[in-house]
Amino acid sequence: MAIEYVLRTALERHIISTRRHFTDVVQDIRAEIDARASAGGPADRLAMARCPEAGPDRAAALAPGVSRLVRLVLDRPSTTAELARTLPDVGLYxxxxxxxxQITDGGTxxxxxxxxxxxAVHQDEAATAVAQSFDAEILALLRRVADRD
Known part of the structure; x- marks a missing residue:
């Protein structure tokens, strides 16, 4: 017999807006990830999966006011493994x-x-510390790219 329960988690979404062009932002994020890929061992590298971009018609259908949309998927195997040691649910995150x-007014x-x-709902201090460090790295990268002229 299966048992099902619902665990409510908080969502902490960071939204960074920039006047920079969409293509430049995506290229700069990819360039930073590629540059980091050569540092450290394979498990310590921040890697990016290639995801298809939603063109203007599809993006507008998914999100009104958006003319282009791309989802970038990033992972660092060592971080995921460290989190999974104490919190198996990390595979969801x-x-x-x-x-x-790309917003229709030209911004990103x-x-x-x-x-x-x-x-946070799991209240695991060790996993939270690892996750906060990883979040800080990702957010620093995004802020750096968004602030470029």
């Missing part, structure tokens, strides 16, 4: 996603749901 949206919006916020 890692790898992480960054949603990059970056959205990121923090891992620390998602796992």
């Amino acid at each position: 890692c790898p992480v996603s960054i949603l990059v949206q 919006r970056l959205s990121y749901d923090s891992v620390a916020g998602a796992i």
Whole structure:
């Protein structure tokens, strides 16, 4: 007999808006990830999966006011493994996603749901510390890219 329960988690979504062009933002994020890929061992690398971009018609259907949309999926195997040691549910939150949206007025919006916020309900101090460090790295990258001229 199966048992089902619902665990309500808090969502901590970071939204960063910039006047930078969508293509430049996406290229800069990919370039930073690629540059980091050569540092450290394979498990310590921040890796990005290639995800298809939603063009203007599909993006507008998904999100009114958005002309282009891409989801970037990032993972660091060592971080995921460290989190999974104490919190097996981490597989629901890692790898992480960054949603990059080109707004019809020409700006770009970056959205990121923090891992620390998602796992807060579990009240695991060790996992929270690892997740906060990972979130800080991702958010620093996004802020750096958004602030470029």
